[in-house]
Amino acid sequence: MSAVEPESANPLSDFAQFYAAQFHGVTVALFAYTGDFPLAQDIAQEAFTRAVIRWEKLRTYDDPAAWVRRVAFNLASSRWRHGRVVSAYLRRQREQHVDGPDPDRVALIRALATLPERQRRAVILHYLADMSVADVARQENVSPNTVKSWLHRGRAQLAAALGDQREVRS
Amino acid sequence: MTGVDDDRQLRTAFRVFADSTTPYIRPPGAALALHDARRRVRTRRLAAAVAAAIVILIPAGVVAVVRGVGSTSLPVPPATSTPTLSTPPTPTASPSAAPTPTSTATPEAQPTRGPGQLLDTTLTLSWANALADETCGGPVTIVDGHSGLIVQSTMDFDVDRDGDREIVAHVLCVVGQAGPGQLLVIRLDPTGPTIVGTVLETDWPGESGDPSQRGPATIRGYVGLSDGSIRVDVAHTFTCCGIPSQAAVVQQRTYRWIGSSFAQVAGPTTFVADRALADIEVDVSTLVFSAPVDGYRTGTLTVRVHNNGPQPAADVSVYLEHYFGIEEPAGGDWGRCTSPSSRGTTSAVCALGSLAPGQSVTLTLPMRRSFEQEAGESPALSDYTGRVEARAGAFYYTPSAEYAVDVA
Numbered sequence: 001m002s003a004v005e006p007e008s009a010n011p012l013s014d015f016a017q018f019y020a021a022q023f024h025g026v027t028v029a030l031f032a033y034t035g036d037f038p039l040a041q042d043i044a045q046e047a048f049t050r051a052v053i054r055w056e057k058l059r060t061y062d063d064p065a066a067w068v069r070r071v072a073f074n075l076a077s078s079r080w081r082h083g084r085v086v087s088a089y090l091r092r093q094r095e096q097h098v099d100g101p102d103p104d105r106v107a108l109i110r111a112l113a114t115l116p117e118r119q120r121r122a123v124i125l126h127y128l129a130d131m132s133v134a135d136v137a138r139q140e141n142v143s144p145n146t147v148k149s150w151l152h153r154g155r156a157q158l159a160a161a162l163g164d165q166r167e168v169r170s
Numbered sequence: 171m172t173g174v175d176d177d178r179q180l181r182t183a184f185r186v187f188a189d190s191t192t193p194y195i196r197p198p199g200a201a202l203a204l205h206d207a208r209r210r211v212r213t214r215r216l217a218a219a220v221a222a223a224i225v226i227l228i229p230a231g232v233v234a235v236v237r238g239v240g241s242t243s244l245p246v247p248p249a250t251s252t253p254t255l256s257t258p259p260t261p262t263a264s265p266s267a268a269p270t271p272t273s274t275a276t277p278e279a280q281p282t283r284g285p286g287q288l289l290d291t292t293l294t295l296s297w298a299n300a301l302a303d304e305t306c307g308g309p310v311t312i313v314d315g316h317s318g319l320i321v322q323s324t325m326d327f328d329v330d331r332d333g334d335r336e337i338v339a340h341v342l343c344v345v346g347q348a349g350p351g352q353l354l355v356i357r358l359d360p361t362g363p364t365i366v367g368t369v370l371e372t373d374w375p376g377e378s379g380d381p382s383q384r385g386p387a388t389i390r391g392y393v394g395l396s397d398g399s400i401r402v403d404v405a406h407t408f409t410c411c412g413i414p415s416q417a418a419v420v421q422q423r424t425y426r427w428i429g430s431s432f433a434q435v436a437g438p439t440t441f442v443a444d445r446a447l448a449d450i451e452v453d454v455s456t457l458v459f460s461a462p463v464d465g466y467r468t469g470t471l472t473v474r475v476h477n478n479g480p481q482p483a484a485d486v487s488v489y490l491e492h493y494f495g496i497e498e499p500a501g502g503d504w505g506r507c508t509s510p511s512s513r514g515t516t517s518a519v520c521a522l523g524s525l526a527p528g529q530s531v532t533l534t535l536p537m538r539r540s541f542e543q544e545a546g547e548s549p550a551l552s553d554y555t556g557r558v559e560a561r562a563g564a565f566y567y568t569p570s571a572e573y574a575v576d577v578a
Binding site for chain 1 (some may be wrong): 186
């Protein structure tokens with residue numbers, strides 16, 4: 001006897017949509033955070049791989065991307081980067097990838113690199129991932145005031161660093 | 171520049187950053203994420219199955235060995251405090267002594283009590299201990315006595331495997347109640363006994379201090395093995411005269427004649443005091459006795475044992491010496507202690523079990539003593555100094571503490 005399968009029986013179709021919608025944003029944020037573009041792609045893929053294992057549960061979340069970002073940033077911590085195993089596929093991708101230098105991109109990464117790690121994360125999540133102060137506070141497990149303080153200091157430091165670099169370039 | 175300007179500038183910078191980065195991104199794809207995820211799930215299931223299989227296939231003996239690492243247990247000493255001739259104690263493994271090769275030799279000869287053929291013979295001995303040498307050194311005629319040089323036991327045994335049996339003798343130099351001993355090998359020549367060599371000489375019993383810095387205090391028994399070696403049961407302390415036998419650590423050490431002397435060939439060479447493995451400390455209160463009530467003084471001694479070490483301390487026990495005539499009334503923690511059954515007991519051993527790192531156990535030990543006994547006693551009760559000693563498993567680091575007695 002044949003049965004009519006509900007659409008939810010193939011939950012991976014909405015995972016593919018989720019992946020397509022979120023992969024670029026997660027990768028860009030990771031690139032800003034790590035300053036290493038191939039690594040950012042590796043980590044983003046790893047985070048989505050972990051997500052698909054739990055997709056039945058994650059798909060019920062209001063914002064599954066928040067889970068992926070949190071996992072991705074945790075994976076991007078130095079501990080994971082030192083111990084990670086990059087798949088052969090991703091190594092090939094890395095070798096084939098030609099990253100054209102862009103002065104603005106490099107300038108921002110250099111400026112971000114001057115921030116303390118958690119401050120840098122807060123700035124990236126707020127400005128690149130468009131997360132609210134409250135959401136950043138939840139993800140980082142700190143108070144909103146702490147996030148505001150990080151953003152305030154980070155903004156000033158980044159603006160100064162970017163201004164200095166522009167002056168040097170000009 | 172204001173904060174608003176900073177904010178605007180940063181939003182622009184990040185937008186440019188994202189826009190310029192995005193074209194370079196090559197998503198590996200959701201399909202690859204799914205493929206990798208399925209492979210990991212299969213690998214985990216396989217690993218779980220393999221782990222389960224390994225658990226099943228590991229021999230029970232291996233599990234027992236692994237479980238045994240880091241755990242210790244007290245050796246089982248002989249039931250009596252006198253040298254035991256027919257019931258050797260359970261071998262005691264030493265955690266850090268010299269290599270202890272396993273001997274396949276089987277017992278061939280057993281000692282018998284008394285001087286045997288050595289009675290009325292004259293032995294010329296020397297002793298490491300000055301008092302013993304003064305008392306029992308030089309030519310001494312063996313008599314069946316209770317002081318001076320006593321032949322505790324002898325064993326006919328071919329030590330050098332030449333087909334003729336020598337006499338192995340356990341001799342004690344008793345000064346007062348105790349003294350050191352020697353395990354000698356003697357050949358009976360027509361002109362009299364000749365000492366072939368000394369297997370082992372014990373320290374003066376009752377010496378305090380770190381057992382690892384001293385030799386055995388007593389010989390509890392010995393046996394001749396089929397390869398000519400002599401296996402000796404040695405204890406780290408003397409346990410006569412009211413001191414429970416369990417207060418001693420007993421080891422088996424094997425010696426063999428090597429042409430001109432005896433050398434140890436098996437068993438631990440020291441009573442190891444490994445503080446790193448069992449760093450326990452003991453402290454004790456002053457024992458304050460009340461004024462006599464109904465003919466008895468009463469008081470309570472408190473003993474605290476603490477594990478300072480990083481490892482659990484197994485089989486912790488406290489050895490307690492107290493004044494003659496002390497009674498142990500019911501109550502307190504006496505239920506954890508045993509005393510020798512003989513009258514005039516002046517000691518007890520209390521078992522505390524295992525102590526986790528940082529854990530303390532306190533024993534509360536009520537005592538009472540008949541007031542009538544005090545007249546003319548020496549030392550007086552108030553001048554007495556008692557002692558407690560703590561031990562952990564088979565590690566012979568034995569911290570001790572003394573306690574004073576106050577009398578109201």
